[in-house]
Amino acid sequence: MWCYQYDHDPAVQESVIEMSEGNNKRITDYFASRLDIGNAKFGKEMPIDGTYDVEDALEEAIDMVAYLIVCLFHLKDKMDDV
Numbered sequence: 001m002w003c004y005q006y007d008h009d010p011a012v013q014e015s016v017i018e019m020s021e022g023n024n025k026r027i028t029d030y031f032a033s034r035l036d037i038g039n040a041k042f043g044k045e046m047p048i049d050g051t052y053d054v055e056d057a058l059e060e061a062i063d064m065v066a067y068l069i070v071c072l073f074h075l076k077d078k079m080d081d082v
Contacts, residue, residue, distance in 0.1 A: 039045055 035046065
């Protein structure tokens, strides 16, 4: 959460602009591309009408954690081999 003093600090504003052109842009571009893929796959935008419920979100979150664990174990094993 932003504090008032930071929102109006020119140095912070410049830093935010620089970040939005770097890592943040990369993140938002990637997220946008995933939404585009979903739109094409399902023929519509992500619904916000209750189509997906808490159970759906929980299942997706658990899947994400499993993927992250596997990926992190793989990276850790590669680092341990160095």
